[in-house]
């Protein structure tokens with residue numbers, strides 16, 4: 696993961712705050728602001744070992760209760776203030792009840808996790824990134840299912856201004872003080888092959904980041920699964936009818952239906968005003 700020591704960095708959804716602590720302590724990124732979804736008491740109760748005190752002792756501001764999906768909770772002091780916003784291993788919390796599931800519109804988990812990343816990107820570029828800064832957003836996610844079924848590289852909310860720039864392999868060993876934590880429990884997760892996906896402004900140059908482009912955006916590859924290259928139309932057809940592709944196509948359909956429906960709601964609101 697490319698991190699410049701002079702960059703102003705905001706972390707989002709940093710469970711026990713050990714990632715923020717690691718980039719501060721191990722990588723000397725000092726212009727750092729950390730944020731977590733949980734309030735102080737919930738975080739302390741959930742993760743007996745956490746880095747709240749270490750960050751506070753070193754003057755790193757930690758914002759609690761920052762729900763990246765809810766722009767009404769964003770502190771104005773964070774507006775346009777960062778070069779890079781990072782969300783490590785985004786994952787929606789488990790539903791505590793059937794009522795909670797129903798309150799989220801009975802959406803499939805795949806759709807809800809895509810929506811979490813979508814909002815993260817939308818809000819990072821709309822609220823947190825300095826238009827005159829580096830304009831970067833990173834999402835690290837495991838390269839195994841169900842995470843690899845989220846089609847992360849194609850989640851770009853405002854493609855006129857922002858584009859997916861590529862990925863780098865996430866090297867856990869570069870972050871000795873970081874422990875990947877479970878979304879709901881005090882459990883350290885084993886490290887699995889993971890990628891850091893990178894989005895940036897369409898008018899900026901990111902050559903220094905040395906990113907690998909996604910197969911999904913190469914000719915002769917499937918833009919949904921990244922499989923290929925296909926040398927003949929028959930090759931492509933065999934893939935398009937495979938169980939793997941059909942499964943991802945099903946998730947994609949749910950996501951596109953969500954987006955279409957949402958846009959309609961927004962349009963209706965617009966017309967009724």
Ligand SMILES: C[S@@+](CC[C@H](N)C(=O)[O-])C[C@H]1O[C@@H](n2cnc3c(N)ncnc32)[C@H](O)[C@@H]1O
Nearest residue numbers: 708709710732762763764783784786875876878
């Ligand atoms: C698998 S855990 C990863 C935790 C931490 N980032 C790490 O790398 O250890 C997923 C994290 O996403 C956070 N999260 C889920 N929904 C969120 C939201 N709407 N806003 C901010 N954080 C969220 C959870 O609080 C949880 O800490």
